[in-house]
Structures are given as structure tokens and as C-alpha cells.
Amino acid sequence: MASLEKPGATAKAGSQVGRSVSRVEGRDKVTGRAEYVHTMRLPGMLVAKLFRSTVAHGLVKSIDTTAARAVPGVVHVVTIDDVKRVIPNPYYGPAFHDQPILADKKVRFVGEPVAAVIARDSHVAEAAAQLITAQYDELPAVFDEVEALDSKVYVHDELRPAETFADLKHLKGVKNTNIALAYKLRRGDFEEAFARAAHKFEHEFRTQKVLHLPFEPHATIADYKDSGVTLYTASQGPSFVRTEIARLLGWPENRVRIKVPYVGSGYGSKLYIKLEALAVALSMIAREPVKVALSMDEMFYQITRHPCTFRIKTGVDVDGRIVARKCEVFWNGGAYADIGPRVTQKAGLTASGPYDIDNVSIDSFALYTNVTPSGALRGFGVPQLVWAYESHTDMIARALDLDPVKFRRKNLMRDGGRHTTGQVLADAAVEKVMDAVLDRMRWSQPFDKGLGSLRRGRGFAIAIKSVTTPTTSVAIVNVSADASVTLYCSTIDMGQGSNTVMSQIVGEVLNIPAESVRIAPCDTDVTPYDMGTLGSRSTFHMGHAVRRAAQDAREKIEQLARDVGEPEGSNVPVAELFRRRYGMQAGNIIGSGAYKPDYVAPDPETGLSPNVTPFWMVSGAGAEVEVDTETGHVKVAKLINVIDCGKPLNPKIVETQISGAALMHLGFTMFEKMHFDGGQVTNASLADYKIVGIRDLPGMMENLTVENYQHNGPFGGKGAGEVATFCVSPAIANAIDDAVGVRLTQLPLNPEAVYRALRAKSGRPLEEIQH
């Protein structure tokens, strides 16, 4: 093709992907110039602060805003009645239209927004919000996911599914239930096979409520005008926000503009729609730009990970083969469904693990409860499942006195075999990942298990996950007349490095250095549709769309060369082609590309499908721990994280994604937990909710990929953002069991839990503390 850059700056084919290009936004970030919504100000902007519910479930009798309105500087005090005057049906959400912009007659969790104060000065708004009072008729509340299944306390009077998902439509108008989705998978005959099995095991595992805590708390500025509305929002899903705001306003999408600057991370917390509907309503009322920005403590009332109860039953034959497995998974979705039903289904279909089992029964339930809503958190539910099935797998091996490696190897799914759903497994390096973990752990070498009160142990775990499917990405590549290239896409780089990887893909197709590609900031007036930056889907889906858009641009450049009379294989600079065509430095070439993978929806009765996912994510982890038997304190001496991400398109960024994902989950494993008292979060601050700091790093950590190539992926690649989260918890729990012979079935694995288990094992249990 014609060269796209002056000689010397042209990159060789194959030299852009697979290279550790430094993050393209590096300079902005190390100089403090990167702009985030939380610190952004618009001229004339007002700010809003929220008054929140103090009861978990109740009817709103009255809201007294008199004192707040009297505070000098307060512009408006807004309740749902005011909202309904501008947005008559103010209910939103991705799966269910169940969440009101402000509490509507009823509150469903402590911390739910009930009223908003708008003022010029944030201190004034905050002081005034504290003067609001509300009276409630309290209702009984349900907090536990298992209780919610049969409870007579109903969080919602009637279910309101959105039109988006086919498997939720039948729930429209259903009453007297807290079940927002029941997914099931049936393969073979579990009951019959379990009855015949030589060895039977049944365990229950639980995970606690933890949250994302992105350091840029949620923030949205809405600037409403009758001609259109512009939102500046810290969002992972601008296209969805646009669609949902357009629906709420009854407008075409082109009157809604979503702009996303840098995002101070998300991990799933900024998906779908969060503060955006409220900000729009407030700007409509104020008729000026209004900013809603949460403080860190308010994030405890915005979105969290799903707590989960997982009952798992396994039948094993005399040869150590798993013949039957039953999984019952209860997801604590909180007061509003958010994306919980999709977590329930998409994670649910992998609940039996990376094992080839003929008889499987899976039931996965999304449940409403009276706590902060739950959504997607780096793994879309899968880490909660792996915690259970890999602990369970280890317990079986121990009980049968089988080597945990050999037991897993005997039962592993392998490429060319079938996943539980029936899909043929392709490019899923399950055994390779396991081998790599064991190799780095020196598993076959003798291991010093310690003496006295310091005992050492080691454990590992492996896991598999599908990708949220089917989803669409669209990209535009713009070649300017000087041959410089700009990419337009709505994938949000919130720190995972997608902008860098996308520029590498553009560079690869157009033979130019990745560093020379400009990524246009996300603005839905300009950047095309993308389903969302979630579930490790961007490299694969947007990667394909970007590759196609660049390919389209490349073909148009070749056409331009022919149009201006250049012979085939000519090496005339692209800028010269433009000059010849337009007589000066003028014009553009626009390439576009879209990608949506094939998909077959699971059969509603069996949950089976020949094609539920275009690729599989595989990971493994190994841990060495030292347990202090006098205190229960666990030191993680070594943590090995291995993933299969196909061919790493940017090895350095992949490594930091593995490391970051594992460290975040080290916190979820060892100490993070939201504490509750009657539905009230009692540790809603960084002072009381500890996260991983520099002193908490494992003594040694390795982060690796295995050699693999995803044949249907862009340049052999696939997603890497969440994969290393899956196995950290069970690897550490298995290591603790190895060290001191106690089995923990609830997270976190904090010193109290370990010490209690040790005391119970020695026949001297500690008293339970009544909370």
C-alpha cells in the first residue's frame, strides 16, 4: 500500500501488536493534567448534595424540606414529585426499570437517595441537605439472599423488566417474589448419577459484601437545554447512558450527548446508568448545569459486588472421576437489579467449573434484598463461584486422599472437548495454565511446612469464564490529509490500557507507529456505539471493530492511489495522494468497522447452547502462606497468577492487569468486608474499610501468561482485565488448609476467622459475637 507516513516513521508489519507500547496517556497522568469529571467545573455550574434514607425498607410518609429551603444560597430542594414534573416515568436500569431517580413513596435500602439540594456552593448544599428530615412507616426488611428466596417480605411490589433482555420479558408484572431471574442448566441426569456415585460431597460457601471503591468517586455533570442535553460523566458505558437518558426523556438519541474524559477507574462500578438520570432531572429543574459527585463514603450506597451463597454437591466415582455436580447459587442483588440478572446468568453457566462432568444441574437466582444494589465487579460474578468450586474441589481431593493436581487433571476440560453448556472448547488453555502455576510454584519440590506456631502451606486453583455475549462494538478511523490518523471509539480507558492497545491495532493495520495514533476522547456525538467497557470484552470486540475500521481506511487509501493514477505497489506518501486529489492539504478518509460475534441463546429449559461465548478466559493462581496459629494471622508469602489471554497484544499492560486484578482480590480475600447493622453500613469510609496498601503485598508475586493464540481474536488476542481475579481466594484458602488443616467457607480469611477455625478444630471454640 501507499506509505502512510514519511519514510523512516513507517512501522513494519507485525511490529505494533505484541509490543509493550507505553501507555499513550502517560504524560497527562504523570503531570496531573488528566481531567476527570469529579474535578471538572462548567461555567455557571450548580452542585447537588443528597439526603438519604435511614431505614432499610419503609413507606415515605413525609419529607420536610422547609429548613433546607431557608438556607441562604440554596437554589432548589428536589423530591420525586419535582422530578416527575420533568420526567413523568422516572424509573431506570439496564435489566429492570426498577430504580426511581429519587425514592418514590417507598425506600428500599439505607442510603437510598430521597431528596437533593441544589446550590451554587457545595458546602451550602451539604449543610442544607443535613437539615432535611423524613418520616417513614417502617416495613420488615430482608437482607439475606437465601432468606429472600422464600421471604414474605417483597422488596418490589411488582417486577418491571426492561425490554432489553429476552429472558426477562416473562417477568413483567409478576408479584410476590424477590427473584429477578432464575437461570438453570441441565446436562445429563444429576440425581441419578449422584445416587450411584461412590463418594458424595456437599458444601456451602459464602462471600461477603465488598465494593469497587474507584478512587474517582461517581460523578456526573448534566447540562440540560430544551434542544438537547450534554452529560459529562465518569462512565464505563456511554452508549448505554445515551440510550437510557433518551428513553427517559422520550427523545431521539441524537439529542443526548455523553462525554467521558479520563475515568478514575471503575472495575464495573460505573457501568450502565448510575448518577446520570438524577443529574439530568436536576439540570432540567434548575435549567443550569448541575453536578452530582459522590464522596467516598457515599459509594457504599451506590453499587457493590454481589454477596453470594453457593451450595455445591458433587458425586465422584471409585476412579476419582467427577460424575455429577449440582450448583445452587443465590446472588444478593440488593434493592435494585442493576445488571444482577446478567451476572446471575453469565456467571451461572460456568458454576460447575473447568471440569468435564456428564451430569450437571445449575440453578442461579438473582434476588432482591434491602441493601445497597449489587452489580458487576471485575469478574462478573465468577470470582464468587470459583471461590466455592475450587475450595470444594480441594476438599474432595483431601477427603479422598487424592493428589489435588492429579484429581483436577483427571477431570479437566480440554480443548476440543465440551464445556458444560455443550459448546466445543477452543483456544482455552486450561491445562497449560495449571501446569504453568505448578511449575512456578515448584509444586513437585519438597515443601517446608514450618514448625511450632508458624505453619506453612500451599494451594492452587484454576477457573474458566465466558464473555458477556452477544455484544456490539463500532469504530471509526479517520485519516487526515497530512496522513495523521485518529481513532473514534467509545471504549473507555479507565486505566486498563485500552487506548494503547487500540492504537497498536490501528498501527498494525496501517503500518504506522502506535504512538502516532490519536484517540479521540469519548463523545457520543462523535464516537460510535459500544456496548460497554466491561467483562474483558474490549480487546476482542472493539479490537475487531478497530481492526476492520483500519482495514476499511487502508482499502480506501489504496483506492485513492488508483484514483490519482498511481500504479499498484506505489510508495507515494499518503499526504501526496490527498494533495493530488484535492489540490492542497485537504480532505479525509473515513474507515469504519463493526463487530458482533455469533451467538446461540441458551435453551430456556436446559441452559445448553452450542455457542454461548466467542472466547473463554482461563486463569490459575498458586499461593504459599504462613499461618500464625497463635493469632490467626496469615501472611501470603508467594502469589503466582497465570492467565490465558491468547497472544498478549501489549505484554506490559497485560502483566499490570494481572497484577492489579490479583492485588484487588487479595483485599477481597483477606480483609475487605462491608459490615451491616440492621441494613445500615457501619464501616462506610476508607478509615474503617481497609483496602490493599503497599505493606500488604505478597512476599513474592509473579504474573504470567501462557503461550496461546485465540484464532478468532484480533491478532490472536482476547481480554485480560478481570481474568486474574478468579483464583486468588480459593488458592489462599486451600493453602491455609494445607498449613493448619482448617477449612474456611466464608470470606474474608481474616485473622479472626482463621483463629476461630483453629480454636474450633482444637475443641475449644470461641463464643460467637452477637451483632
Place this chain on the structure above:
Amino acid sequence: MSAQRTISFSLNGVAVTASVEPHHTLIELLQAQFGLTGARESCGQGLCGCCTVRVDGQPISGCLYLASFVDGARVETIEGFDAPDQLSPVQQAFIETGAFQCGYCTSGFIIMATQLLDEYPQPTDDQIAHYLSGNLCRCGAYPEIIAAVKLAARKMAHETIVPTTLRA
């Protein structure tokens, strides 16, 4: 709300004045009156380090530090650490080692790492952990941040006179 007061201070080497109220924090002052958003409030409790600013050569938490306290002081923010087309050795090292992801906490880490290297040009692992234990990174870039500090130390040792901040 309350009485305004005019203060004068040095901001990244430039003499400035500002009108502040008693309850204003340094972060609010920097963002609202000077458009400097590199120091950011996150936890609001002085625990995460995202709001780190240097006042008279000492790192402080700008979300807790009252604006009126900087009257007469020398204030350095991340925006004063680079010069046109030139990054400080610590900033350069952060890029080379990939020591950030979302970037929200990065300013604070760079200021604390700079402080550490000013005081201990060849820091031990324990000194690095000690100086950076008041900064948190939810993306978990700690291994790369530690590598960046060590790389910056090497860069500074090999160059004769390199100011850690280029404009202050």
C-alpha cells in the same frame, strides 16, 4: 458563609494571592481559584494520598489542610513538577515502568516518591514502603510504583545535578 480573608503564597514558584473562607481546604482553593486539579480529593480523610501537595517542602493532605494555612507558604503541586517537554526523573520513571493505571492517585505517589528521593537518594525497600504507605492505589500498581522509585533513583544518581521538580 463566613468572613473572607486574603492570603498570599508562592504557588509553583509564582507569587499569588487568593480570597479564602475559613472552612476552605487547600484542594478547594487550588481547584476553584487556580484550576489546578492534579491534587484530587478521594477519601476525604487524609488516608489515600490522592490530594498530596507540598507545603514548605513537606507533603500534606490537601483535603484536610485548610487553605488559610498556606498564607506566606511555598506550595508545590504536581503541575509544577515538569517543564515544557521535560518530565522530572520520577515522572519519567513512572511512565517507563507503567506505574499507574487510572491515574487518579498518581500525582500523590509522584510527590511522595520525590520527597523520599530528596531525603534518601538511594532508598531501601523499607524506606520506600514507609514513605508510600500513606498513598493507596486501588488499581494495585504498587509493584510498578516500587520499580519506578528505584529507576528514578538510578536516573538521578547518573545525572549530576537534576532538580527533582523542574519549575518550583
